[in-house]
Amino acid sequence: MPSPDIPLLNRRFGSAGRIMFRSDEAGLPIVSLVNTYAACEVSLYGGHVLDYRPAGLGPVLFVSKRAVFEPGKPIRGGIPICWPWFGKAEQTVLPAVPLPLHGFARIMQWNLSETEYTANTTELRLSLSDSELTRQIWDFAFALKLRIRLEQHLTLELVTENRDTRPFDLSQGFHPYFRVSDISAVSVHGLNGATFTNHPSPQREQQHGTLTLQGETNRIYTPEKNEIAIRDEKLKRATLITFSGTRNVVVWNPWAERIKTFDDLAPDDYTRMLCVEPANLGDTSITLDPNERHTLRMDIQARLT
Ligand code: TA6
Numbered sequence: 001m002p003s004p005d006i007p008l009l010n011r012r013f014g015s016a017g018r019i020m021f022r023s024d025e026a027g028l029p030i031v032s033l034v035n036t037y038a039a040c041e042v043s044l045y046g047g048h049v050l051d052y053r054p055a056g057l058g059p060v061l062f063v064s065k066r067a068v069f070e071p072g073k074p075i076r077g078g079i080p081i082c083w084p085w086f087g088k089a090e091q092t093v094l095p096a097v098p099l100p101l102h103g104f105a106r107i108m109q110w111n112l113s114e115t116e117y118t119a120n121t122t123e124l125r126l127s128l129s130d131s132e133l134t135r136q137i138w139d140f141a142f143a144l145k146l147r148i149r150l151e152q153h154l155t156l157e158l159v160t161e162n163r164d165t166r167p168f169d170l171s172q173g174f175h176p177y178f179r180v181s182d183i184s185a186v187s188v189h190g191l192n193g194a195t196f197t198n199h200p201s202p203q204r205e206q207q208h209g210t211l212t213l214q215g216e217t218n219r220i221y222t223p224e225k226n227e228i229a230i231r232d233e234k235l236k237r238a239t240l241i242t243f244s245g246t247r248n249v250v251v252w253n254p255w256a257e258r259i260k261t262f263d264d265l266a267p268d269d270y271t272r273m274l275c276v277e278p279a280n281l282g283d284t285s286i287t288l289d290p291n292e293r294h295t296l297r298m299d300i301q302a303r304l305t
Pocket of ligand 1: 102218252275
């Protein structure tokens, strides 16, 4: 991967005190956004939001202290972009090529198309399209656009366009790791009455009341409304996640045993993180015809309670 020209990025897209570029320990470009409402950091590797701090509140996202910042590896924490499949790949054109879990968008260098700011809004527009490399993994022509907007909320919009002559299947998701004080002090609201399956079991169950996590959780919910809140009693903070473009939300925490299988997480990190992930998967996977587009959107807002 060629090293980024940080001074050039700053000249072309930067603005002192508002939009600033630097490189991380692996030499990959990171952009910091700052405005009156919040500060945010985005890695152009993966189009990955690493940090979101609304003014007067602590960090909303969890990033593992053991996270690896290395080309070809996904970053543990923040907001990975899972695309063009969520979880394991179901299809491949070249079975000899090992297919990355949760797709390849999170391990690719994205292009920065534009930055924009006003007094209260800062926006990044990133893009990814098919290349020789992506064609070896997934043989379709596509245009993927990611808009990251920082204002009173943090909004991510992921637009997929099929530029191929054939239809393609798409599953995808935002995979945010929310930072929590202690998982035992956390409840998840907005799921009451929703049906879910707890991966890998296909059995459909129903949520009654709020969700408090008591053990390993990997549930695919179909909530009635597109609004989920994480309430943290110790931080006295509520984080509201709203979304469109899917009806499914995955709630994931590996808990004490499963977490030991992750080299890039500390054994007790499961107490500090909770993933609530708007995603198109299973029934809400999509088939896009040539020239068709689909938009997945997620909005995150945190406030003191
Ligand atoms: O969204 C939940 C999940 O798919 C889990 O099954 C778990 O494996 C997790 O994501 C993390 O996946 P990763 O590929 O980032 O290790």
